[in-house]
Amino acid sequence: MTALKILSVLVENKPGTLFRVTHMIRLMRLNIEGLTCGVTNGGDRSRITMTVNGDDATLDFLAKQLSKVIDVYEAQTYSPEEVTARELALIKLNLSSVSHLDDRRLQGARIVETSDRSITIEVIGSPAEIDRFIHRFDSTQILELARTGTTAVPKG
Template sequence: MSGESPDDRADEESTDPRPATDGGSAAGEGPETDSRPMPSEQPGPRERDHPEGRRNLEGIRIDPVVEAEHESRRAVISALVEDEPGVLARVSGLVSRRQFNIESLTVGPTTVDGHSRITMVVEETDPGIDQIEKQMAKLKPVISVGEVAGDAVTSELVLLKVEADDPAAVHAVSEMYDGKTVDAGPETITVELTGDKTDVDSAIGAFERFGIVEIARTGPTALARGNTPTAPGEKPGTAGEPTTHDD
């Protein structure tokens, strides 16, 4: 037997320079490190790859084709719809939920009772415009929908209220743009203008020197030229004859 006491052996064990190991690692090896990313470095649930694409904050799937880089352009979309309570809200809600940019939205009756035409102007990419048409076509009240041809007849109405410091000059500018004075007072003059977007924007620019007090624009409405249907597949009807869609 050696002459070491139990206390001497305890002192040697307590001063062992070898680092302690976890899980039975060999002496002299450092502790295992966790290579997994910290929680803050991991992608959020809405940013993780999904077999069908990512989703936006509302949970709507983002089409990878639409999300890719494309040039935006201005497009006029016309939809023939059945008159039902809330149809306009359903159309606008569908488009806004998918975060498409609506420039203007107008609705009005057609020659057929129970049918209305919605004209929507959007600033979107070609894939985005295609998605808008496809999603709108799925709505039950929509009879026909499509982009209006570039040479279509488009027009909008504008009411423009300006300061009346120089009535003669206001009247002269109004005549220049085929406008009509619909209200005149000692402090303001209200002019009605109609035309396509280019003409209206030009007229508004000319009236700015008088001081524009208020402005209201309807947004463009459009019809295709000649016998071309305004919405693809649409068969225009006359009074008393239902407007139908060519299946």
């Protein structure tokens, strides 16, 4: 049975590492639904966090194969319940779609930029919260939308 899983991979922060990791995902014919990558403390390592849809066996296999890649320190898979997950979305709205800045639909978001035709807001939350936030607007009201993809740390 396939389900969304979080794949967390701690790697050397150097050129080519992301390629070594993502080529394994391609080999297993999985689609990357979300991907974040950033340096961790110290600066010489990065954490790649991917959201992929797959069955447990495939993902366990993938994590083992990734652990074998020379520049990978560790690779773990988690179900969404096992991690604290956050995502950031930047949403550029058609200014005419928002009646005023205390529009209830903007609750929980932060306004980061405005222009004479648009307003850009920032939302941070779990992937599900971001989904729900986006659904407050219809597609004609959203001019542009960028989501970072999930980043996560295991609970506890």
